[in-house]
Amino acid sequence: MSHIEPNGEFVEVRPQEAASHSTVRLIQPVALGSRLRKGWGVVRARSFESKGEIRVTDDVVTINTAVARLLRSALRHELTLRRTDIYNVRAEGRIVQFDLLNGPGELEPVILRTRNRSDAALLVTALPDQTTRTYATEARERQIFLKSIDRRAPHTWATWTIIAITSLVFAVTATRSAQLLHIKPDVLITAGSNFGPYTQGGQWWRLLTAMFVHLGLWHIVWNMIVLAQCGRLAERLYGSGRFLAVYVFAGLTGSQASLLWHPGIHSAGASGAIFGVLGAILAYLVRYSGTVPRVFVLQHSRFTAVFIVYNLIYGFTHHGIDSGAHLGGLLGGFVLGLLLAPPTEASRESRLQRTMALGTAMIFACGLAVGLTWVLAVLATRPDRQELLQFAMVTRESNALELRFSSDLKAFSQALSRTPLTADDRAALADRIRATLLPECGKLYGLIVAVQVPYDSPEWKLRTNLLAYFGDISKVLQLTASVVDENRLNDAAAKAALQPLVQSVRRDQAALLKLRGNP
Numbered sequence: 001m002s003h004i005e006p007n008g009e010f011v012e013v014r015p016q017e018a019a020s021h022s023t024v025r026l027i028q029p030v031a032l033g034s035r036l037r038k039g040w041g042v043v044r045a046r047s048f049e050s051k052g053e054i055r056v057t058d059d060v061v062t063i064n065t066a067v068a069r070l071l072r073s074a075l076r077h078e079l080t081l082r083r084t085d086i087y088n089v090r091a092e093g094r095i096v097q098f099d100l101l102n103g104p105g106e107l108e109p110v111i112l113r114t115r116n117r118s119d120a121a122l123l124v125t126a127l128p129d130q131t132t133r134t135y136a137t138e139a140r141e142r143q144i145f146l147k148s149i150d151r152r153a154p155h156t157w158a159t160w161t162i163i164a165i166t167s168l169v170f171a172v173t174a175t176r177s178a179q180l181l182h183i184k185p186d187v188l189i190t191a192g193s194n195f196g197p198y199t200q201g202g203q204w205w206r207l208l209t210a211m212f213v214h215l216g217l218w219h220i221v222w223n224m225i226v227l228a229q230c231g232r233l234a235e236r237l238y239g240s241g242r243f244l245a246v247y248v249f250a251g252l253t254g255s256q257a258s259l260l261w262h263p264g265i266h267s268a269g270a271s272g273a274i275f276g277v278l279g280a281i282l283a284y285l286v287r288y289s290g291t292v293p294r295v296f297v298l299q300h301s302r303f304t305a306v307f308i309v310y311n312l313i314y315g316f317t318h319h320g321i322d323s324g325a326h327l328g329g330l331l332g333g334f335v336l337g338l339l340l341a342p343p344t345e346a347s348r349e350s351r352l353q354r355t356m357a358l359g360t361a362m363i364f365a366c367g368l369a370v371g372l373t374w375v376l377a378v379l380a381t382r383p384d385r386q387e388l389l390q391f392a393m394v395t396r397e398s399n400a401l402e403l404r405f406s407s408d409l410k411a412f413s414q415a416l417s418r419t420p421l422t423a424d425d426r427a428a429l430a431d432r433i434r435a436t437l438l439p440e441c442g443k444l445y446g447l448i449v450a451v452q453v454p455y456d457s458p459e460w461k462l463r464t465n466l467l468a469y470f471g472d473i474s475k476v477l478q479l480t481a482s483v484v485d486e487n488r489l490n491d492a493a494a495k496a497a498l499q500p501l502v503q504s505v506r507r508d509q510a511a512l513l514k515l516r517g518n519p
Helices: 117-126 133-152 157-177 185-191 206-212 217-238 240-261 271-287 294-316 323-340 351-379 383-417 423-449 458-485 492-515
Strands: 002-004 010-012 024-039 042-057 060-069 072-082 086-092 095-101 107-113
Touching: 024 060, 024 117, 042 107, 042 117, 042 294, 086 117, 086 133, 095 117, 133 217, 133 294, 157 185, 157 206, 157 217, 157 240, 185 383, 206 240, 217 240, 217 271, 240 271, 240 323, 240 351, 271 294, 271 323, 294 323, 323 351, 383 423, 383 458, 423 458, 458 492
Parallel strands: 002 072
Antiparallel strands: 002 010, 024 042, 024 107, 042 060, 060 072, 086 095, 095 107
16 A cells, blocks of 8 residues: 655555554544744744544554545555654644654655544654654743743733723713714714814823724724733733833833824824833843744744734724824833833842833933924924814814714705605795805804814815815805706706816815724
8 A cells, every 4th residue: 555654755554554553542634734934933834735644653653634625536644653663742832843753854644633632642642752852842932931931920910901991981981972983083082082182281191091992993902902912911021020021111102102193183092002012022032032932032032023014004094093192102102011021030130230220211201202292292383283283172072073974964955855845844844954054164264264274284185175175165056056056856957067166076085094093
């Protein structure tokens, strides 16, 4: 019978004779991993198409698998391995992996997927318990390191406390807003979001509270999922107290960077603090790269770096994402993490070293926080930033009027679509345009045109689009009032005159949605 050895060659064997005097230890259904690849410092299987069973005896391990093929019989393989050639058996979840001796000094990985964790544990017990010197050393170092950081924060209570507080704040804001997907701006501001004019007007506490406020359901869900993953790791690396210091400080520097980037911004969310946590993880791995196990460094440093780079690029290329907060939080968390990172073994840090590290970190954190706040206060007096702050206030104050105008416009459109319309109906509709819709639209236009913004700012484009939007709607309403008065709603010439104006309004509306970061 032919079978495939790990080196890919066919060899003639008689597995029945080899196992004739062997006691069967285990028979299990498995899937054999194929197209192995190395990523994040670990060898993984791209697929588990080869399904079958593994038979473990006293002498050999036999893996029988088959790959289903469309319109053809299944491709079957039988892999017979000597127990003495199997090293470094380990399990992760329901994946079992071992190294197969394949020539002098050569090891080739074999990866199997079992039905569940229990099967994986049984298979590990049945396979040979022998390791190479390199693997044994790395495994021992990794075990010592993991035990060390587990002792530092065995329950990661700080991460779960932050998640609980943030979730409670969201529940309150969602209840007050009577919405889950998108919380109303006024409710967010009342809850403590980072609204530029208010924060730089003296309400500096918003720099801290903003990290516990979220804009909607998916905003908080994704942030808390990421925090639950990276927060628990960072808390074990730093300890609960230092982790809390990193989280709060990163949230603070994220909020400050957000205002430095866009003084009139209205932002909220834990993403700045979470980027700081990711930065702290990188800082720890950079500082102790020589003592942290190599596989641990490769896995977490590469994944963290890719996650950070991807999200920063995505934020800089899409509207509605506070990239300033992400970058500020990342830098704040990285620098403070470098200062606070404890040694891999707590016994190596003396009381004096711990005191010096905490003192240095506290001086740095307080100095940077106070310094950035002072810079923000000074910058807020500049004429160009004053214009941006005033524009932010005007757009917020006009928000309620804009919502009412949109509601009135929708009600008018519904009334206009009803047929047939009597003379009294037409008179009422024309009166509604002139008495309600046009004054509301004119007031909105007047509020925006009264404030100026710097030409090279993002707010300039928003202001330009708002003026175009309200100006075009005003023209549509005036022409519609005349058409209704003259009973020309079905007139082809009237429709032709309205069509380009309506299309212009739709283009303006689409541009506004994009600028405001709405879907």
